[in-house]
Amino acid sequence: QQQVKQSPQSLIVQKGGISIINCAYENTAFDYFPWYQQFPGKGPALLIAIRPDVSEKKEGRFTISFNKSAKQFSLHIMDSQPGDSATYFCAASYLGFQKLVFGTGTRLLVSP
């Protein structure tokens, strides 16, 4: 119930292509869904986040799509760049953000 399932584990995309990472959850108490980007040797950094009252949020090249009925959400990276190569974690939180549950991570490689 506390898990957030993430796929794929790894992803290779050509420069300029679209990267898509998917997550699914079970606990309907989750009320906040962030995506984090982590570069080697660094801590995760917030990329974009969404609440379940909207179905989509876009910030620059990054878009979250949210399907409340299916309990799924996804990250789309448009026009992927080599600098986007990193590990991406979806997450979900509840209890007023006292708890943050992370997905298993997706290692993205954008080839030049």
Add this chain to the structure above:
Amino acid sequence: SAVISQKPSRDICQRGTSLTIQCQVDSQVTMMFWYRQQPGQSLTLIATANQGSEATYESGFVIDKFPISRPNLTFSTLTVSNMSPEDSSIYLCSVSRQTEAFFGQGTRLTVV
């Protein structure tokens, strides 16, 4: 935002010894969080540290193994006790501001 400094950034320790990791935040926060990130894995919450009270540990983590101190609103320590090679991980300190979690750069621990 929040700037989090962790010390040490990395260490190699002998099994059976203990290591204390320090986390300093640039401003006062109510809760501080400690995560473990095993090699190639996701982040798992170890415990939540509140100033002036005992830390709250997640399932699978115990105070004897991971004692935490929180002497004031900007500082916390996590000790990894009686270490074994299975404790080799990255340990991350985190704080939250409104709905965003900020992370330190992590402490990469190798137990030999």
